[in-house]
Amino acid sequence: NAGVTQTPKFRVLKTGQSMTLLCAQDMNHEYMYWYRQDPGMGLRLIHYSVGEGTTAKGEVPDGYNVSRLKKQNFLLGLESAAPSQTSVYFCASSPRQGAGYGYTFGSGTRLTVV
Amino acid sequence: GIQVEQSPPDLILQEGANSTLRCNFSDSVNNLQWFHQNPWGQLINLFYIPSGTKQNGRLSATTVATERYSLLYISSSQTTDSGVYFCAVLILTGGGNKLTFGTGTQLKVEL
Numbered sequence: 001n002a003g004v005t006q007t008p009k010f011r012v013l014k015t016g017q018s019m020t021l022l023c024a025q026d027m028n029h030e031y032m033y034w035y036r037q038d039p040g041m042g043l044r045l046i047h048y049s050v051g052e053g054t055t056a057k058g059e060v061p062d063g064y065n066v067s068r069l070k071k072q073n074f075l076l077g078l079e080s081a082a083p084s085q086t087s088v089y090f091c092a093s094s095p096r097q098g099a100g101y102g103y104t105f106g107s108g109t110r111l112t113v114v
Numbered sequence: 115g116i117q118v119e120q121s122p123p124d125l126i127l128q129e130g131a132n133s134t135l136r137c138n139f140s141d142s143v144n145n146l147q148w149f150h151q152n153p154w155g156q157l158i159n160l161f162y163i164p165s166g167t168k169q170n171g172r173l174s175a176t177t178v179a180t181e182r183y184s185l186l187y188i189s190s191s192q193t194t195d196s197g198v199y200f201c202a203v204l205i206l207t208g209g210g211n212k213l214t215f216g217t218g219t220q221l222k223v224e225l
Contacts, residue, residue, distance in 0.1 A: 033213070042118075042200060042215035048193075064176075088155060092213075102147050103213055105157040 002114070005025070006091050006106035013081040013113045019031050023091030030096035031102070032074035033058070034066060036087040043090060047076055048054040081113045116141045120201055125192045127223050135186040135219045145204040146177050147213070148186050152197045158165035160186070160199075191223045195206030 004025045013019055023032065030051050035043040043057030049068040063085060065077045074093075078085060091106040117140040137146070139218055148160040161168050161175040163184065168175050172191075177184040188195055198218040205212050 034204065040217060042217045043202075044215075083148075090157065101204075102159050102162045104143070104159070105149075108155050110155075 004091055004093055004104050004106035006048055006089075006109050007069050008109060011112070013078075013111065015083060015113060016082060016088050017076070018079050019081065019111075020078075021089055021091075021111075022091075023074045023076070023106060025074075025091075025104070026072060027093060027095075028071070028102065029093035029104075030071075031094045032068065033092045033094075034064070034074065034076045035090045036060065036094065037090060037108075037113070038087050040083075046076065081111075083113045085111065086113045087111060098114040116203060116214050118201060118203055118214055118216035120219050122219060123217070124220045125167070125222070127221065128162065129192060129223055129225050130213040131191050131223075132187070132189045133191060133221070135188070135199050135221075137184040137186070137216055139182050139184075139201075139203050141182070141205075142179070143203040144206045146184050147202045147204065148175055148184070149202065150195075151200060151218070154185055157200075163208075181203075188221075191221075193223045193225065196221055196223050 007022045033048040034046040037043045047066040051072040055066045089109045092103040094103045118136045145164045150158045162179045163175045165179045172189045174187045200218045201216045202213045
């Protein structure tokens with residue numbers, strides 16, 4: 001099925017470890033996004049990309065890095081995980097055409113940092 | 115930045131009841147989306163509705179952009195409607211589309 005695929009779905013890290021979350025979309029969307037969801041706070045934008053080779057900071061970028069080497073993939077990296085990064089991470093994509101087209105979300109990655 | 119407020123924060127309904135969820139936003143927006151997050155965490159798009167009214171089965175939504183609010187109506191609620199309902203507003207910028215979420219309404223439908 002067409003859509004946004006995130007891997008892995010679950011992960012437990014120790015403080016200080018690193019990891020990469022992968023997001024892949026097959027809808028040829030220009031824009032891609034990484035959000036985190038914490039209890040009672042809705043979703044907050046971490047980083048986003050408006051096209052292959054571009055990235056930009058969102059609302060809560062500290063402690064994360066991203067890369068968009070291919071149009072269909074958007075990677076989120078944690079270089080040195082901290083317990084404050086325990087969260088559910090969602091990737092999304094959207095076409096460039098703008099307001100008339102909505103976001104499509106992946107199913108999420110539940111990350112626990114101990 | 116833009117503020118998005120949803121009410122009520124929590125809601126418990128008996129199956130078959132109707133409900134109205136509200137979303138207020140603090141500035142002009144280019145579009146507005148309603149999402150349902152099911153108990154498994156999946157985010158499902160319900161409506162894109164920058165203005166006017168749309169209906170999809172038992173759900174309908176109305177956005178009054180000039181007064182900066184949107185309403186989501188759920189009629190004849192079912193247990194499968196349980197979950198969190200998010201309103202998110204879209205603002206076009208030169209550097210990409212920014213979707214800002216409200217904090218959600220947690221809905222539980224009981225038998």
